[in-house]
Amino acid sequence: MLFNRMETGRASISDAVYMEVITGLHGTTMPTILAAACQAMVGAIMTYETGDIATAALTVAGVVVAIARLFEIVAFRRRLARPPQLGRAEAARWERRYIAGTIVTALVLGVFAARSIVLGDALCSVMAIGIGFGFGAGVVARLALRPVAALLDLVAIASPAAIVTFMQPDLRHVGLGLLILMYMAASFEMVRLSFNASINQITLKRQFEQLSRIDPMTGVSNRSVLAADLPPMLAAGMVAVHTLDLDRFKEANDRFGHPVGDALLRQVAGRLKALAAHDDLVVRMGGDEFILVQRAAADAEAMARRIVQSIGAPYDVDGQVIALGVSVGVAVAPQDGRTAEALLSRSDRAMYRAKQDGGGYVLARELRMADTTASDQPVAEGLAA
Structure with missing residues (x-):
């Protein structure tokens, strides 16, 4: 399978590297805030132009999920700042919460984009699909070290819009659906490449840090x-x-x-x-x-x-x-x-x-x-x- 090698590498990384990965996931709130702000703006415009209640509900859902994710990030940072030191098992629970939040966000944005296509307003569709593509790019950048999570996010964000476009009989919608699928395939490849590069970089960094702490003659600490x-x-x-x-x-x-x-x-x-x-x-x-x-x-x-x-x-x-x-x-x-x-x-x-x-x-x-x-x-x- 495409992600077999990545999952093997994921399981074999050391506790120190794993902790750095999980801390990095919670390192910034800006992508979450920007995604929520963009969806709120586009959702308000679409609701005003079309009067669609489903669009309004999806907009509210996106903002609520974003707020919940912000609270989760802040809670993780507070936990990291107090003793005892975070262990791998506890870090894994924080990881699952973070990834669950990204998957729900991706699904809401995917359905939001699909709804914009159903409504038939071309400009609103461009804006809604653009938010989805932007979120997908962020997934590739932030979740490359969690490849299965990245895969689920990309599927959640692309599938609803692709399904809706293929349900339309005209060539333009079929072409849009194919573009979405090609974007998703290219994103998978970028996740694979980013994963390999990031794992190698972090592992080398840890090795150099460890070498700087070891007496080369005896192998004990310096x-x-x-x-x-x-x-x-x-x-x-x-x-x-x-x-x-x-x-x-x-x-x-x-x-x-x-x-x-x-x-x-x-x-x-x-x-x-x-x-x-x-x-x-x-x-x-x-x-x-x-x-x-x-x-x-x-x-x-x-x-x-x-x-x-x-x-x-x-x-x-x-x-x-x-x-x-x-x-x-x-x-x-x-x-x-x-x-x-x-x-x-x-x-x-x-x-x-x-x-x-x-x-x-x-x-x-x-x-x-x-x-x-x-x-x-x-x-x-x-x-x-």
Whole structure:
């Protein structure tokens, strides 16, 4: 079938691309307003010239449907602006509402154009059919990424007028009907071409965005992701920041060479990803320094122990067994800080303390307690004197 390939592509697009498509559908109200205004104007003229009640009813119906669609677009924008984030299933419900509105609009405009042909006023027919053609062009432009919906819209808008013209015995009406059918066929082809081009463009855009967030060496996130994602994670609740620095990595890199060093970094990243939960964040900051942001902050110390045990296990690179260590500093929000900067600073400080102690992990709260004890000691000595 003509739309088989398009429907396969439609189903396979990622959630991120799908959300961009649905947001784009609701991106403007101007086409809906203009279509309603044009139909109201032409319908008023036709009703005045012919006195046809059916034309008046179709005009009112078109305006009512347009108002309902405007409310739906505004409601979607308000939903998008408030938490939680819109999921694919909910977005699909909004899509169905939007498409139902376009199909009803297309059907009203199609019957409106057919009625103008029945009334026999040539100028009114030109205006009514022109609105339908304009709406069809908008369907091709806006709904190319929803090909079945575009097909239904084009059929709804063209079929009533085509049926009416073919019911007339004269050559002029038959010619008009053929023109309408050719317009519909050309529109189908434009939808197909636009779909392929748009899917490729959006997918490439998402791929480039994803690449800009990934460390090419290890495949984990890069430091730009930490700056963008850590503040929202903090706003959502408790998190633990684990700052890691590999021990003896420089010696291994100098002894075995950079290719082996790169392979070690990739294995370290793989072990961290295996430890992290699906909603945790693993970041390579640069060199041999990594950060793991853990959402289950209550389990922070247990996670630090698992990191030390996993990263400290021997590595096999091209038959070479290499042993590394790791120093980990752990800061937990909100006890150790309420901002990304405070947490990163305190976990970094704890990591350096762990490195001074020969590896392992140090909790930022232990440093705070030590600092508090040190600051209170002179006061206690003064009281004793």
